[in-house]
Amino acid sequence: MQKEVIIIGNGIAGVTLAVLLQRKGISFALLHRKGEKRPFGLGETLPPSAMPLLQQLQLLSLFEENAYRKTYGYHSMWGSSRVTDINFYHQNPFKNGLKINKHQTLEKMRDLIREDMISYTKGFEIINEAHGSTVVLAKNDGIKIVQGKILIDATGRNRAVLQKLKIDSETHDELVAVSCHVPKIKHPKLTHEVYVESFAQGWGIVSALNETENICTIYTQKGHEILAELKDVSQWKSVLSETVYFKDFLGATENVKLKGGNANSSVAKQISGSNWLALGDAAMSFDPLSSHGITNAIFTAARASETIDKKLTEADPDAFAAYNETMRKIFQQYLQSKNNLYRQELRWKKSEFWKRFFE
Numbered sequence: 001m002q003k004e005v006i007i008i009g010n011g012i013a014g015v016t017l018a019v020l021l022q023r024k025g026i027s028f029a030l031l032h033r034k035g036e037k038r039p040f041g042l043g044e045t046l047p048p049s050a051m052p053l054l055q056q057l058q059l060l061s062l063f064e065e066n067a068y069r070k071t072y073g074y075h076s077m078w079g080s081s082r083v084t085d086i087n088f089y090h091q092n093p094f095k096n097g098l099k100i101n102k103h104q105t106l107e108k109m110r111d112l113i114r115e116d117m118i119s120y121t122k123g124f125e126i127i128n129e130a131h132g133s134t135v136v137l138a139k140n141d142g143i144k145i146v147q148g149k150i151l152i153d154a155t156g157r158n159r160a161v162l163q164k165l166k167i168d169s170e171t172h173d174e175l176v177a178v179s180c181h182v183p184k185i186k187h188p189k190l191t192h193e194v195y196v197e198s199f200a201q202g203w204g205i206v207s208a209l210n211e212t213e214n215i216c217t218i219y220t221q222k223g224h225e226i227l228a229e230l231k232d233v234s235q236w237k238s239v240l241s242e243t244v245y246f247k248d249f250l251g252a253t254e255n256v257k258l259k260g261g262n263a264n265s266s267v268a269k270q271i272s273g274s275n276w277l278a279l280g281d282a283a284m285s286f287d288p289l290s291s292h293g294i295t296n297a298i299f300t301a302a303r304a305s306e307t308i309d310k311k312l313t314e315a316d317p318d319a320f321a322a323y324n325e326t327m328r329k330i331f332q333q334y335l336q337s338k339n340n341l342y343r344q345e346l347r348w349k350k351s352e353f354w355k356r357f358f359e
């Protein structure tokens with residue numbers, strides 16, 4: 001099978017790129033692992049600033065139609081024990097964000113490109129051929145051979161392609177997340193369905209996942225002693241007893257599933273090479289405090305589709321290097337604003353979790 005582009009990974013970044021390449025008439029194959037389980041819902045929120053990007057890419061109605069709901073603001077208790085009400089009413093041109101249903105949105109987008117998706121069960125191998133093309137062997141019981149000019153890593157924090165290309169990452173912190181889905185509770189003192197609260201050992205966010213469930217996520221540092229207690233959801237209420245409102249969201253804990261994982265800021269040391277590009281979390285992973293992970297996946301996919309177009313149609317030799325430079329600049333700006341945000345919380349400057357932002 002011969003294609004211009006081989007994409008590996010079928011999350012928001014990989015699938016968005018596939019849809020954009022299809023519109024440009026650039027051939028691609030999207031490789032993904034067969035029979036992946038439906039991922040644990042993270043209840044991601046898109047801020048109003050993401051709406052113009054979706055509109056520009058003609059993806060806004062698809063995202064809106066498959067979202068759980070529009071969001072008009074959020075509450076936060078960060079830096080003081082006062083609740084701040086951040087209202088999107090003053091944002092322009094969109095006065096709302098979206099609480100997305102990632103699974104449903106992805107399925108709708110995959111429907112557009114399904115005939116160009118190839119699954120594999122036993123991993124993949126990359127072979128760079130002398131005449132500049134890349135061959136990917138997708139291994140099932142047999143082997144499917146896909147040949148392309150450009151290879152894309154869209155495998156999220158796994159960075160599966162980058163690992164095979166021996167490209168390292170820079171890790172900027174050790175933030176980890178533990179999430180659980182709990183029965184929905186509407187807090188009498190909060191109007192918006194997203195609430196952030198910091199506390200001595202980290203911070204938490206609770207938001208509506210759907211009509212019946214909330215998702216609660218606690219962020220702390222890898223190795224922190226509260227992680228052992230957070231592994232048992234029945235202990236959350238006592239671990240979070242010092243929080244002001246967060247603890248009120250922890251109702252019944254029977255049959256509640258927990259999910260943990262990395263949520264740290266990291267960036268690939270190289271985001272593109274002569275015939276490959278990384279997108280989304282594979283390129284740079286953001287702290288969920290930024291609420292910009294999905295926007296980054298969509299933005300990098302949009303920039304990658306333009307970059308690929310330039311390389312294929314204009315034979316622009318600098319296109320891939322410029323992509324690397326732009327993304328690394330964006331990451332530096334992001335790091336600065338993320339650290340500034342953490343430094344606004346002065347109440348626990350000496351605690352294990354917060355002190356690193358002040359050292």
Ligand SMILES: Cc1cc2nc3c(=O)[nH]c(=O)nc-3n(C[C@H](O)[C@H](O)[C@H](O)COP(=O)(O)OP(=O)(O)OC[C@H]3O[C@@H](n4cnc5c(N)ncnc54)[C@H](O)[C@@H]3O)c2cc1C
Nearest residue numbers: 009011012013044045155156158160280281288291293294
């Ligand atoms: C707890 C938490 C809360 C978050 N909240 C928000 C939020 O509110 N707003 C927001 O914008 N962002 C949020 N994010 C970030 C957001 O979820 C990610 O940034 C975004 O999903 C990244 O998309 P992606 O396509 O790059 O990667 P992923 O969504 O990770 O997709 C990668 C795909 O590649 C596949 N894959 C992995 N390895 C391989 C392999 N070896 N071979 C083939 N396929 C592979 C995976 O199965 C997956 O389908 C949150 C993240 C976390 C952890």
